Amino acid sequence: xxxxxDKINYRIVKELGVLSKKENTSxxxxxxSYNDYKPKLDLRKWETKEDGTKYLQRGLTLTDAEAKxxxxxxxxxxxxxxxxxxxxx
Numbered sequence: 001x002x003x004x005x006d007k008i009n010y011r012i013v014k015e016l017g018v019l020s021k022k023e024n025t026s027x028x029x030x031x032x033s034y035n036d037y038k039p040k041l042d043l044r045k046w047e048t049k050e051d052g053t054k055y056l057q058r059g060l061t062l063t064d065a066e067a068k069x070x071x072x073x074x075x076x077x078x079x080x081x082x083x084x085x086x087x088x089x
Contacts (some may be wrong), residue, residue, distance in 0.1 A: 016029040025047050027045050039060045041062040043059055
């Protein structure tokens with residue numbers, strides 16, 4: 001059984017990319033370690049305050065195995081988009 005966590009601490013191990021940015025909010029893909037556990041891929045929105053401090057917003061954390069399955073699913077999806085564009089042309 002999981003024990004409750006009083007405070008979640010995190011460390012961005014590696015910044016992988018910014019997918020979008022609007023005003024003081026960005027959507028980023030990072031490698032993050034939560035509470036000193038093994039780093040995981042993390043896709044989430046971040047809010048940046050005026051002093052430059054970034055705050056976690058809603059997001060999704062993936063293990064390497066989950067990321068591989070997501071990659072396969074995205075490949076199939078993007079291939080189907082390309083195929084449908086070829087049919088329309």
